Amino acid sequence: MSDDNKDLISVLDRRVQLYQAPGGFRTSMDSVMLAAACPVRSMQSVLDLGCCVGSAGFCVLYRLKDITLLGIDIQADHIELAEKNAAHNNMAELSSFLCADIRDLEKHDIGTFDHVICNPPYKEAGAHKQSPSPSKAKARGHIDDGLSLQSWIDCAWNHIKGQGSFTIIHEARQCDSLIHGLFGARGGRRFGNVEIIPIYPKIGIAAKRVIIRAWKHKKGGSYILPGIVMHNEDGSYTPEADAILRGGQAL
Numbered sequence: 001m002s003d004d005n006k007d008l009i010s011v012l013d014r015r016v017q018l019y020q021a022p023g024g025f026r027t028s029m030d031s032v033m034l035a036a037a038c039p040v041r042s043m044q045s046v047l048d049l050g051c052c053v054g055s056a057g058f059c060v061l062y063r064l065k066d067i068t069l070l071g072i073d074i075q076a077d078h079i080e081l082a083e084k085n086a087a088h089n090n091m092a093e094l095s096s097f098l099c100a101d102i103r104d105l106e107k108h109d110i111g112t113f114d115h116v117i118c119n120p121p122y123k124e125a126g127a128h129k130q131s132p133s134p135s136k137a138k139a140r141g142h143i144d145d146g147l148s149l150q151s152w153i154d155c156a157w158n159h160i161k162g163q164g165s166f167t168i169i170h171e172a173r174q175c176d177s178l179i180h181g182l183f184g185a186r187g188g189r190r191f192g193n194v195e196i197i198p199i200y201p202k203i204g205i206a207a208k209r210v211i212i213r214a215w216k217h218k219k220g221g222s223y224i225l226p227g228i229v230m231h232n233e234d235g236s237y238t239p240e241a242d243a244i245l246r247g248g249q250a251l
Helices: 029-037 055-063 076-088 134-139 149-158 172-184 239-245
Strands: 008-011 016-019 045-049 068-073 095-099 113-118 160-171 191-200 209-216 222-224
Touching: 008 029, 016 055, 016 076, 029 055, 029 113, 029 160, 029 209, 029 239, 045 055, 045 149, 055 068, 055 076, 055 095, 055 113, 068 076, 076 095, 113 149, 149 160, 149 172, 160 172, 172 191, 172 209
Parallel strands: 045 068, 045 113, 068 095, 113 160, 191 222
Antiparallel strands: 008 016, 160 209, 191 209
């Protein structure tokens, strides 16, 4: 087996294959769930903030092959791998990638998009033990104490066109911070029709992840949806989870 193949993983029942950074952050089912929750339609555009190697964006492109994708990541090696993954999955004509800090995107003039998706670092700098891997530490937010959850929400707001959507996956315990950032961080309501989708490991176990989907400039309130149970008691995927993780079904 070549060194390249050691860092090649598959998602969506091997329909999307992804080269990973050796020793770096690894693609998880969070990326697939995020992609499934994006309400993109034919001929629309998607911006993936903190795209890493492109995992979530390519899962969206698998579902709808006539959309366009721009991925942003601060790590140059991740962007290189995202471009490699685009070619490997025959998605290079539909996608492009930019190495940039999300707090400094104005100078890149990337414009606005119909939908923004985001799988940001779950841990902010100083809140936990730092990963010994520099790449993984940076991807997880361990070493940048100026990058907050609010930074990701603000960036998304700036780059959503019209009444487009913002979809984010995060730890369930961060719901309060997410809702605060969506509704009132700048002294006025920004997002509406907020859908909160809990992700439960098993029946009877508290949600560890949550997907929040919101719409720019819309006036509706917040709604807690039934959520998704990922595993049966024997550890196998539930039919609903299997349809998303293997079948590529939209959430």
